[in-house]
Amino acid sequence: MASPKMLKLHEVLAEIDMSRAAFYRMRARGQAPRLRKLPNGQLRVSRADLDDWWENCGQSAA
Template sequence: MRRDPRLKLAEVLEELDMSRAAFYRMRARGQAPKCAKLPNGQLRFRRSAVDEWWAQCEDRDN
């Protein structure tokens, strides 16, 4: 069984074509993909969580 890859914030921002500030505003409103905060403060995102979040965004637009 393959492990769900973890993405760094920079990778997610690049994929979303979004600034860090815009992402943190979205996160503060509870509208960002789910993530884990490491002890050093960095964020990690499961690939599946980002994909699920994208699918929910598409559903809202239709």
């Protein structure tokens, strides 16, 4: 089984066209995709989590 695609935070921010500060404000409100911290301290977001988050954003706007 292949491991899930993990995106770097700057890749996520570029894809959703959002600043780091805005992302962290959303995260503080519990409205951002789940971040995972690697043992080396780097942050990642799984492709599946980001896709689910995008889908839920569209539903809440309707």
